[in-house]
Amino acid sequence: DSGVTQTPKHLITATGQRVTLRCSPRSGDLSVYWYQQSLDQGLQFLIQYYNGEERAKGNILERFSAQQFPDLHSELNLSSLELGDSALYFCASSEGPLLTYEQYFGPGTRLTVT
Amino acid sequence: AQTVTQSQPEMSVQEAETVTLSCTYDTSESDYYLFWYKQPPSRQMILVIRQEAYKQQNATENRFSVNFQKAAKSFSLKISDSQLGDAAMYFCAYRRSANNTNAGKSTFGDGTTLTVKP
Numbered sequence: 001d002s003g004v005t006q007t008p009k010h011l012i013t014a015t016g017q018r019v020t021l022r023c024s025p026r027s028g029d030l031s032v033y034w035y036q037q038s039l040d041q042g043l044q045f046l047i048q049y050y051n052g053e054e055r056a057k058g059n060i061l062e063r064f065s066a067q068q069f070p071d072l073h074s075e076l077n078l079s080s081l082e083l084g085d086s087a088l089y090f091c092a093s094s095e096g097p098l099l100t101y102e103q104y105f106g107p108g109t110r111l112t113v114t
Numbered sequence: 115a116q117t118v119t120q121s122q123p124e125m126s127v128q129e130a131e132t133v134t135l136s137c138t139y140d141t142s143e144s145d146y147y148l149f150w151y152k153q154p155p156s157r158q159m160i161l162v163i164r165q166e167a168y169k170q171q172n173a174t175e176n177r178f179s180v181n182f183q184k185a186a187k188s189f190s191l192k193i194s195d196s197q198l199g200d201a202a203m204y205f206c207a208y209r210r211s212a213n214n215t216n217a218g219k220s221t222f223g224d225g226t227t228l229t230v231k232p
Contacts, residue, residue: 002158043205104161105159108159
């Protein structure tokens, strides 16, 4: 158990819908990272937040957005969902970008778009 | 842009023997981090080992060690005394250092599926 929690574990929804994935980092970790793992795209970095602010951006679609709240939990919002958005979405956390780069991954949320 | 290449989609090893997984990367940066992650059937991503590019000494974690060749941009993972529990998909990853913009951005290879035969 990495200490990172993600809810829900599984999510099934229809095309065009909007969903919110939630992540709680390890106690004391200030950075949260979101990743998408799909069969055709592999594992891709989406976005990083550090202490509430966006720190780094990867291949995140405009239909996707994220935020980190004052209590440091993070949410990834996916809207206008398409079949190709079906994937395993991971959240990871680390103590901070300047202190350590060791990231601890959550168990993931499996999103199925039908 | 950085790229990470794992040229072996699948590898197999006999229990108790040694196997090496290959990884090459492309970057113009001099300061960065490299990682190997393990993803067992549970899908949990587990950090196996980390290497800082400025360190010449190869990282070692128990039965796991790396061969880091900075000039060749190669970062292979050696698993000694392979165990059945080592069976998983292994990902090589590159991460930009804090000195670069977009410092947290990571790039992953496509993964190598390791089978351990009893």
